[in-house]
Amino acid sequence: xxxxxxxxxxxxxxxxxxxxxxxxxxxxxxxxxxxxxxxxxxxxxxxxxxxxxxxxxxxxxxxxxxxxxxxxxxxxxxxxxxxxxxxxxxxxxxxxxxxxxxxxxxxxxxxxxxxxxxxxxxxxxxxxxxxxxxxxxxxx
Numbered sequence: 001x002x003x004x005x006x007x008x009x010x011x012x013x014x015x016x017x018x019x020x021x022x023x024x025x026x027x028x029x030x031x032x033x034x035x036x037x038x039x040x041x042x043x044x045x046x047x048x049x050x051x052x053x054x055x056x057x058x059x060x061x062x063x064x065x066x067x068x069x070x071x072x073x074x075x076x077x078x079x080x081x082x083x084x085x086x087x088x089x090x091x092x093x094x095x096x097x098x099x100x101x102x103x104x105x106x107x108x109x110x111x112x113x114x115x116x117x118x119x120x121x122x123x124x125x126x127x128x129x130x131x132x133x134x135x136x137x138x139x140x
Contacts, residue, residue: 008119014126015058021125022049022092043088051076055123056099063100063121074099076123085128093124 020027023040039047063070075097078090103118 015055017052017054017058019052021052021055021123037087041088043090049092059099059121059123063103066100066103066105066118066121068100068103068118068121071097071099071101073097074122083127087128091125091127094120094122098122 014027015021017027019025020036020041023038025036025038025041027036040049060070062068074094076092076094077096079093080090082089098120100121101119103121104115105118106113106115108114
């Protein structure tokens, strides 16, 4: 019996958009805790997310750069889970129909060109940033 080693990596990238992916809050790093939030970020009743066009454009450009198929239709879903830096209890993400699929990157190894397959490029909101205060323990 012969086996082939397959190693998968999940790589996250923060897009350099001016606002978050589903609302108008600034996406700049830093600031005081809880200073970059709104009813959409908190998932308050009656608030609706609006997709950031710049984020979609950047994902498509990345997909084109790595020879992906660009989907004519993609779908977002709610991933429900508890995490301390996820105040609304769910994350908006793509899985079944991501914006880009089936790409490849060529690399050179020992003088030979090899292709690394890319399964998907998808968009999702960042859950947040947990900043524990000094001297306090986080109890889950």
